[in-house]
Amino acid sequence: MKKYKKLLAAALAICSISTVANAASYQLNDYSVTNMGRSYAGQGIVGDDYSAIAYNPAGMTLMKKSGVQQVFNVIGVESDVYGINDKAGEKGEMKFWQAVPAGFAQYNANDKLSLGVGIYAPFGLKTRYKYNWFGNDAAILSKLDIVDFNLSAAYKLDEHWSIGASAIMRYIYGRMTQRVTNTYGDINFNVHGWSQTGTLGLMYEFDETARVGLSYRLRSAQRAKGTYKTSAIPPIIAEGGYDVNANPDLPETVTFSAYKRIKNIGFSGTARWTHWTSSFPDFSVRSEGIPLTGEKKSLYNYQNTWALAVGADFYYTKETTFRVGAGYDESPTHKPDRRSYRIPDSDRWWLSAGASYAVENWQFDVAYAHLFAKTSESTADATVVGATPTAKYKHTFSNIIGAQVQYSF
Secondary structure (H helix, E strand, O other): OHHHHHHHHHHHHHHHHHOOOOOOOOEOOOOOHHHHOOOOOOOOOOOOOOOHHHHOHHHHHHOOOOEEEEEEEEEEEEEEEEEOHHHOOOEEEEEEEEEOOEEEEEEEOOOOEEEEEEEEEEEEEEEEEOOOOOOOOOOOEEEEEEEEEEEEEEEEOOOOEEEEEEEEEEEEEEEEEEEOOOOOOEEEEEEEEEEEEEEEEEEEEEEOOEEEEEEEEOOEEOEEEEEEEEEOOOOOOOOEEEEEEEOOEEOOEEEEEEEEEEOOEEEEEEEEEEOHHHOOOEEEEEEOOOOOOEEEEEEOOOOOEEEEEEEEEEEOOOOEEEEEEEEEEOOOOOOHHHOEOOOOOOOEEEEEEEEEEEEOOEEEEEEEEEEEEOOEEEEOOOOOOOOOOOEEEEEEEEEEEEEEEEEEO
C-alpha cells in the first residue's frame, strides 16, 4: 500500500506537468529521451525506461520495479521558403522552438502483472510564419495538439510471452490563423474535442538478451467543435464569429521492434507502418455561417507510410550507457498539390545520440536528434488537384533536445 501511495502521488505530479504537451510535427515519437538516443529503435521492448506504456504495453513486464518518469523535450524547426511560379522572387521562413513534455508511472502488482499511466503527444503539428510573409492569406499559424491520457496493463504469461493493452482518452486542440486577402483583417479558427482509442501489445523473449515485440494502435475518430472568427473591412467579409466542427480521423499504426544484446552492446530496430489511406483523405471544416458556408474541404489523400530506425546501446559501465541511432521517416504525401503551406511535409532522416547515468534508484538521461528534410514544393491549400505549386521549402531541418529523469522503488 505504501508503494501504491507513492505511485499515485507521483502520477498526479506528472499529470500536472504533462497535460500542457505540445507538438511540432504531425506524427510523433517523442515520449522518451532514452529512446531518442537510438532514434526510437526498439520501441517498448528494450526495458530501460517506463515508456513501453505508450509504445508497446507488453514491454512493461521488463521493468522489474515500480517507478515514475518525466520527459522534457524541446523541438526547433527551421526552413527557408522561396516563392515560385506566380510567387517568384518572394521569400519567407519558419523558425521556432516548441516544448513537448511527457510522463509515465508504473506499478508492479506482482512479478506478472504491471499497471501504468501515461500522458504524451502521439500526433501534433505546428507551423508558424512571420505575419507579413508572402503566403499570409493562406496560412500564418497552424497548431494541432493531440494528447493521450493512457491507462495500461501488462501480464507475463510465461518466461517467453507477455501481453499488454492500453485504454486511451485522446484530446485534440487545433488553431489556424491567416490574413484575409486584400484587407487588414484576420481569420482565427479554433476547435477542440475528445475521442477514445487503444493499443494492443505482444512481446516474445527468446532469452534475457533477445526479444521481439508487436503493437497495434487503433484508429481514432476525433469529434472537434469550435469557432471561426473574422476581423476584416466590410463589405468583403463582415466581422463576426461562427460555430464550426471538424471530425478528422487519426490513423492506426502497426509497430514491430527487435532487440539483441551481445556482450556490452545492445542492438535494436523498429519498423512502423501507418495506415493513412483509411483515415486522412481530406480535412473538412463545416459551418453554417459566412464566409465558411456549408463545408471547406482540403484534399490531402495521404498514402500509407513506413518509418524505420536502427540503434545501438553501449553499456560502458553498470551506471553509464551511451547510445546512437539513425532513422528514416517517410512522408504520406509526395505531390505539391496535396501538400499545403500548413502541412509542408516531406521525407525525413534521423541521426541521434544520447546517454544515461544511473545511481541508486535514479536514472538521468539526455539526448539530441537532428532531422534532415527533403526539399519540397507546396500549393497555398490542398483544394485543387493539379494546382500549381507556389512555395519551395529548402534547408529544412529540426533539432530535438531532451532530458529525462526516472525514479524506481
